[in-house]
Amino acid sequence: xxxxxxxxxxxxxxxxxxxxxxxxxxxxxxxxxxxxxxxxxxxxxxxxxxxxxxxxxxxxxxxxxxxxxxxxxxxxxxxxxxxxxxxxxxxxxxxxxxxxxxxxxxxxxxxxxxxxxxxxxxx
Numbered sequence: 001x002x003x004x005x006x007x008x009x010x011x012x013x014x015x016x017x018x019x020x021x022x023x024x025x026x027x028x029x030x031x032x033x034x035x036x037x038x039x040x041x042x043x044x045x046x047x048x049x050x051x052x053x054x055x056x057x058x059x060x061x062x063x064x065x066x067x068x069x070x071x072x073x074x075x076x077x078x079x080x081x082x083x084x085x086x087x088x089x090x091x092x093x094x095x096x097x098x099x100x101x102x103x104x105x106x107x108x109x110x111x112x113x114x115x116x117x118x119x120x121x122x123x
Contacts, residue, residue: 051097058123103117
């Protein structure tokens with residue numbers, strides 16, 4: 001007669017599998033909440049680069065630069081900052097634009113994640 005040896009079983013239990021799925025879902029939700037903030041920052045950096053490299057803006061007044069940002073931001077649906085939040089410096093080499101702002105992302109209950117962004121562009 002052959003003797004069958006029972007081996008120890010390996011793998012996930014159903015409750016362990018559910019815990020892993022729940023963690024993955026919460027992680028995915030967290031990442032999806034972060035994406036809009038980073039997209040806004042990328043749009044702001046793009047607008048800054050466009051303004052800094054625009055030949056018409058090199059000799060423009062500070063008000064004209066702010067107005068240009070406001071118009072471009074409204075087209076790109078940028079809501080994180082407005083034209084008054086921009087720091088503008090001019091020198092003989094060109095203009096420099098920068099801003100500093102915080103984005104608060106609610107996670108659950110009274111827990112929030114705060115992201116700090118500092119976009120800038122210099123020619």
